[in-house]
Amino acid sequence: xxDSSSLPRQWPxxxxxxxxLGCGFLATSLxxxxxxxxxxxxxxxxxxxxxxxxxxxxxxxxxLVRPIxxxxxxxxxxxxxxxxxxxxxxxxxxxxxxREVQEHYATVTSFFVSEKTHTYYxxxxxxxxxxxxxxxDDWYFRVRxxxxxxxxxxDIDMANSDRMxxxxxxxxxxxxxxxxGATGVGLTVDAVVKLIDTYQQRYNRSVFLxxxxxxxxxxxxxxxxxxxxxxxxxxxIAGLEELMVKLPQPQSGDFEYQxxxxxxxxxxxxxxxxxxxxxxxTHEDGAVAGIRQSLYIxxxxxxxxTALIITLVNVALRRYQRRISALxxxxxxxxxxxxxxxxxxxNQAMQEARRNQSALCVLMLDLDNFKQLNDSQGHMxxxxxxxxxxxxxxxxxxxxxxxxxxxxxxxxxxxxxxxxEQARELAEKIIQQTEQSSIRFNDVDLQIxxxxxxxxxxxxxxxxxxxxxxxxxxxxxxxxxxxxxxxxTA
Numbered sequence: 330x331x332d333s334s335s336l337p338r339q340w341p342x343x344x345x346x347x348x349x350l351g352c353g354f355l356a357t358s359l360x361x362x363x364x365x366x367x368x369x370x371x372x373x374x375x376x377x378x379x380x381x382x383x384x385x386x387x388x389x390x391x392x393l394v395r396p397i398x399x400x401x402x403x404x405x406x407x408x409x410x411x412x413x414x415x416x417x418x419x420x421x422x423x424x425x426x427x428r429e430v431q432e433h434y435a436t437v438t439s440f441f442v443s444e445k446t447h448t449y450y451x452x453x454x455x456x457x458x459x460x461x462x463x464x465x466d467d468w469y470f471r472v473r474x475x476x477x478x479x480x481x482x483x484d485i486d487m488a489n490s491d492r493m494x495x496x497x498x499x500x501x502x503x504x505x506x507x508x509x510g511a512t513g514v515g516l517t518v519d520a521v522v523k524l525i526d527t528y529q530q531r532y533n534r535s536v537f538l539x540x541x542x543x544x545x546x547x548x549x550x551x552x553x554x555x556x557x558x559x560x561x562x563x564x565x566i567a568g569l570e571e572l573m574v575k576l577p578q579p580q581s582g583d584f585e586y587q588x589x590x591x592x593x594x595x596x597x598x599x600x601x602x603x604x605x606x607x608x609x610x611t612h613e614d615g616a617v618a619g620i621r622q623s624l625y626i627x628x629x630x631x632x633x634x635t636a637l638i639i640t641l642v643n644v645a646l647r648r649y650q651r652r653i654s655a656l657x658x659x660x661x662x663x664x665x666x667x668x669x670x671x672x673x674x675x676n677q678a679m680q681e682a683r684r685n686q687s688a689l690c691v692l693m694l695d696l697d698n699f700k701q702l703n704d705s706q707g708h709m710x711x712x713x714x715x716x717x718x719x720x721x722x723x724x725x726x727x728x729x730x731x732x733x734x735x736x737x738x739x740x741x742x743x744x745x746x747x748x749x750e751q752a753r754e755l756a757e758k759i760i761q762q763t764e765q766s767s768i769r770f771n772d773v774d775l776q777i778x779x780x781x782x783x784x785x786x787x788x789x790x791x792x793x794x795x796x797x798x799x800x801x802x803x804x805x806x807x808x809x810x811x812x813x814x815x816x817x818t819a
Contacts, residue, residue, distance in 0.1 A: 343646070347639055354631035361627070370594070373611065374583045378596035381532045382609045386598060392524050393516075393603065399434050400479060400499040400513040409441065409501065413509050417443060420455055428452040436514040437494060438486055441501070442469050443510045451488045472498045472511045479513070481603060483546075483559070486515060493518040525549040535610040538603070539563065539579050546605060554610065555588065568593065579606035660734040662712055663719035671733035672792075675743050678731060679792050682745070689786040690752035692742040693799040694722075694759070697778045697811040699738035710770045711738075714777060717768050725759060741796070749785045749816070756781045756814045764812060778812035785818075 403409060412423055423441060431439040431452045441450045442459055449456040459466040468482055479499040486494040494515040501510045526549045528536045535554065538547040543563045545553050552558050554566050563569045563579075568588035572595075584595040592613030599606055658670030666674060682689040696702075696718065703711040715738065722732050722740060731743040744752050760779060767776045782803030786795050802817035809815065 343639060343643055346642060347635065350635045350638060351631075354635060355628070358627045358631060370613075373594050374585075374596075378534075378583065378594055378609055378611065381534050382596045382598045382607060384532065385528050385534075385536055385609060386600065386607060388524075388528055389600060389603075389607065393521070394600075396434075396436060396497050396514050396516060397479065397481075397499075397603070399430065399436070400497040403430060403439075403441075403512045403514075404478075404499040404501045409512065410503055410509065413443060413445070413501070414503055417446060417448070420448075420450065423450050424452065424454050430514065434514065437492075437517050437520070438488055438496075438515040439513070440488075440515075441510060441512040444473065444508055445510075453488060456488055468496070468498060469511055472500060473508060475500075477604075481546075481605075483518060489517075495521050521547060522550050532609075533611075535608075537608050537610075538600075539606045539608055541578055541604060541606070543573055543578055553608075579608075581606070663716055663734050665719050665723070665740075666731070666733045668733065668735060671731065671735070671741065671743070674731045675792055678743055678745055679786070682786060685746075687746045688748050689795075690744040690747045690749060691784050691786075691795050691799040692744065692752060692756055692759075693735070693782040693784075693796070693803040694740040694742065695780050695803055695807065696738040697780055697807075699777070702775065702777065706770065706773065706775065710773075710775060713770050714768060714775060718763070718777075718779075721762065721766070722759070725762070726755070741799075749783070752783055752785065753814065753816070756783055760812060760814060780806040780811045781814045782806055783814060783816040 406426075408426060409423070412418075412426075417423070427439040427441060427450060430436070439452050440456075442448070443450070447459045449459055459469045461470060465485075465487070468484060472480060479497060482496045482498055484494060484496055485491040486496075494517055496515045497513045498511055499513045500508060501512050503509050525536055525538075525547060528534075529549050536549065537545055537553040540546050545557055545559050545561050545563075548557070548559060553561070554569060557566050563573045568586040572584055572586055579597055579599075581597050581599050584597065586593050586595060594611050594613060596609045597606055598609075658666055658673065660667045678689065681687070696714070699711065699714075702714060715734075719732075719734065719740070722742070726732055726742060726744070729745050730747075731745070733741045733743075735741045742755075744755065747755075760781060763777065763779045767774045769775070780803060782799045782801065782805070784795050784798035784802055798817040802815040805817075806813050806815040
């Protein structure tokens with residue numbers, strides 16, 4: 330019979346197993362997660378971002394550097410220089426030339442400004458005269474005085490209803506390298522922004538361009554990092570200010586930075602044709618979302634497996650514990666409770682009898698001359714006799730009564746809610762049936778008798794005391810000739 334008081338003892342083992350399994354699964358999952366995370370980060374930094382940067386650079390060469398090449402070609406065109414050096418005789422010629430350039434290369438505008446006459450020629454005709462005291466014309470005089478051969482400038486286009494336009498302003502020299510004007514083409518800012526948006530959608534990266542002073546010069550429609558706008562310095566953008574402290578100006582390479590708790594990977598590449606830096610940026614969260622989701626799934630699977638293992642172990646422990654308890658309280662030969670099992674059951678029966686003020690009787694039984702049976706027929710015959718007698722008792726008493734192998738050839742019956750008269754009737758019945766029955770073993774019919782001592786529970790009497798009185802009664806039955814019942818009344 331299981332000892333319920335020992336059941337909690339398994340919980341420390343279960344908790345320890347839970348901790349070990351949980352720690353093992355967690356350590357394995359986290360180790361796999363961080364190994365995969367390092368691999369993904371390395372792949373992003375050393376492969377994906379540089380490859381994206383190369384692709385965007387190729388796109389920029391096609392979409393933005395091409396206008397620079399067109400402007401460069403215009404500045405070296407012999408027609409342009411010869412026409413200027415011949416005194417700019419026919420304005421229609423240069424206008425037609427500019428219109429051909431604009432239509433052929435699909436630019437939004439094309440222009441030439443003469444240093445000699447300060448005339449602004451455009452594809453639609455003569456636009457105006459540039460003057461030093463006009464702020465709108467500052468760009469021309471800046472180009473004239475700069476050392477570089479060209480500049481990229483964002484300004485309004487008077488020839489196109491003051492639309493914001495990205496101009497490529499290229500210096501024009503005669504054959505003796507004397508400055509004779511400025512020429513170039515323009516793209517609308519909207520067109521350039523759409524290009525940036527196209528890059529970002531195509532490569533799923535944030536793309537923006539920064540000049541050598543660390544100022545944003547081109548972004549997509551949603552702006553640069555954290556919505557920063559053109560003209561802002563990187564020093565004003567959260568996370569990138571630390572980068573600019575380390576790098577007084579942008580520098581090609583791979584970088585990482587934090588913005589509002591989110592990690593970023595950044596690839597920076599210098600574009601010499603534009604004299605700008607290309608920034609390709611990606612969020613760490615987006616890059617590792619898949620591996621993080623895998624971690625959560627793995628942890629969930631580990632939790633389910635751990636719970637399943639703990640459940641199975643708990644069931645196995647309970648079964649094993651019940652088995653151990655049964656072995657500790659059951660006689661293996663007769664499969665009746667032994668003394669320990671009897672004490673557990675009898676104490677409960679005693680409490681019920683006192684609580685309900687019901688009668689309780691004890692029968693102590695002993696097989697007569699059992700030693701002679703063992704000596705004459707062998708212990709195997711004795712064991713078979715004990716099994717048959719136990720089975721006979723089990724079939725004779727009620728299920729509520731408690732039957733036990735007390736030791737050797739002795740048995741004890743605890744009869745619940747039974748008067749002494751009822752107990753005497755049962756004892757006589759057992760004596761009679763035992764005497765009249767026989768068992769066949771090794772072709773020999775074996776017979777045996779039993780002596781019984783009876784005692785009933787009295788007020789304020791303990792279980793040991795009533796059993797002792799029943800044992801004394803059994804002793805008298807043995808001394809009186811065996812195969813009989815004796816009762817101990819006091």
